[in-house]
Amino acid sequence: MPHCRLAAYDIACRRGDRVLFRGLSFELNPGEALHLSGPNGIGKSSLIRILCGLLRPAWGHVEHEGEMALSDERLALDLHRPLGEALAFWTRIDQAGGSRADFGLEDLLDVPVGYLSTGQRKRAALARLAASGARIWLLDEPLNGLDAHWGAAAQAAIEAHRAMGGIAVVASHQPLGLQRLRVMSLLEHLP
Amino acid sequence: MSGRRITASLRAIFARDLSTLLRGAMGRGGAVLPLLFFLAVAMLFPFAIGPDAKLLARTGAGVIWVAALLAAILPLDRLVEPDVEAGFFDQWALRGIAEEVLLVVRIVAHWLSFGVPLMLAAPISAGLLSLSREQLIVIEQGLLLGTPGLAAIGVTIAALTAGLRAGSALGGMLAIPLAVPLLIFGAGSLQPGGEGGLVLLAASSVAALAIAPFAGAAAIRAGRE
Numbered sequence: 001m002p003h004c005r006l007a008a009y010d011i012a013c014r015r016g017d018r019v020l021f022r023g024l025s026f027e028l029n030p031g032e033a034l035h036l037s038g039p040n041g042i043g044k045s046s047l048i049r050i051l052c053g054l055l056r057p058a059w060g061h062v063e064h065e066g067e068m069a070l071s072d073e074r075l076a077l078d079l080h081r082p083l084g085e086a087l088a089f090w091t092r093i094d095q096a097g098g099s100r101a102d103f104g105l106e107d108l109l110d111v112p113v114g115y116l117s118t119g120q121r122k123r124a125a126l127a128r129l130a131a132s133g134a135r136i137w138l139l140d141e142p143l144n145g146l147d148a149h150w151g152a153a154a155q156a157a158i159e160a161h162r163a164m165g166g167i168a169v170v171a172s173h174q175p176l177g178l179q180r181l182r183v184m185s186l187l188e189h190l191p
Numbered sequence: 192m193s194g195r196r197i198t199a200s201l202r203a204i205f206a207r208d209l210s211t212l213l214r215g216a217m218g219r220g221g222a223v224l225p226l227l228f229f230l231a232v233a234m235l236f237p238f239a240i241g242p243d244a245k246l247l248a249r250t251g252a253g254v255i256w257v258a259a260l261l262a263a264i265l266p267l268d269r270l271v272e273p274d275v276e277a278g279f280f281d282q283w284a285l286r287g288i289a290e291e292v293l294l295v296v297r298i299v300a301h302w303l304s305f306g307v308p309l310m311l312a313a314p315i316s317a318g319l320l321s322l323s324r325e326q327l328i329v330i331e332q333g334l335l336l337g338t339p340g341l342a343a344i345g346v347t348i349a350a351l352t353a354g355l356r357a358g359s360a361l362g363g364m365l366a367i368p369l370a371v372p373l374l375i376f377g378a379g380s381l382q383p384g385g386e387g388g389l390v391l392l393a394a395s396s397v398a399a400l401a402i403a404p405f406a407g408a409a410a411i412r413a414g415r416e
Contacts, residue, residue, distance in 0.1 A: 074278025
């Protein structure tokens with residue numbers, strides 16, 4: 001996997017009149033993972049969106065080398081299409097032989113996405129992310145809705161991605177079982 | 192992204208746009224609904240004003256244009272909003288595909304699923320309104336030049352109102368004034384001595400097409416804040 005890097009410098013985020021956090025900096029190199037922790041509403045999702053360039057920070061800037069992939073609460077899969085077709089749409093765009101992590105979706109490929117359960121949808125979103133071939137993974141609450149088995153499988157997929165030299169940023173209010181994980185609590189960056 | 196990959200991406204996105212707009216998705220009607228609406232107006236009009244063929248022939252062309260404009264409003268709420276809501280535009284942005292390009296693709300797909308069916312249905316409408324062959328030819332020319340403009344205005348308004356509550360009702364109100372020039376020149380081209388109308392119609396369409404991708408893209412980006 002080619003070189004990748006993700007760095008944030010002195011990021012501050014404002015939503016409306018309220019500053020959510022400020023003075024947030026970090027740098028991630030290949031194989032590293034960062035856990036963004038903190039209670040609901042502290043700005044984890046906003047930070048993820050800032051990192052991938054969908055939201056402008058009120059202050060500071062983000063640098064990245066390598067493509068980024070995002071998995072958040074928005075599925076970006078057509079609910080009326082069978083899962084296989086919905087995922088194939090992104091495969092055609094990404095054209096990457098990304099890691100074929102096993103999320104147990106083989107039996108569901110004919111089922112319209114709209115009929116999938118919360119956990120199955122989450123697994124589909126993770127499969128889309130894994131197949132993208134992007135080197136930097138940004139995951140917003142990846143374990144939400146997953147049972148113990150698939151929660152462990154999702155973390156194993158993140159570990160495999162890191163082992164291949166990828167970067168992962170995980171926003172989660174749950175504890176993660178990843179190796180050599182850096183934890184950043186947004187509570188330490190309150191204004 | 193390499194050029195080859197961009198071409199493949201845009202082809203996949205165009206195919207998806209077109210199939211979603213033609214078939215409809217998740218309880219939102221496809222291309223058939225605006226078409227039936229367009230025909231319904233042409234069918235109702237003679238009932239309302241009576242079977243006077245001369246009167247129908249004189250006013251029918253205007254009715255067809257009003258029907259086309261109103262039919263253009265029907266699909267507004269499913270042009271952009273569902274894809275913003277489902278995160279498609281976010282995912283495309285992450286892959287470095289510009290919103291402007293996406294909206295050009297969407298305008299083309301929307302025109303194919305809305306403008307072309309209207310042109311195919313226009314002969315039926317013309318028959319219901321007892322329009323002459325000559326009038327029908329001018330109407331078809333007008334629709335060919337005007338519906339791309341209507342499609343562009345539709346996509347722009349859909350992007351502007353994506354994410355707003357009651358966006359679809361507001362969308363109709365915003366689209367109507369913007370579409371008035373197309374209506375005036377389109378219907379005007381059928382008046383005696385109105386040949387210049389088609390040229391002005393084309394000009395209005397080109398203006399709408401030129402502005403739409405940029406205005407719509409700015410709206411989608413602003414909607415993320």
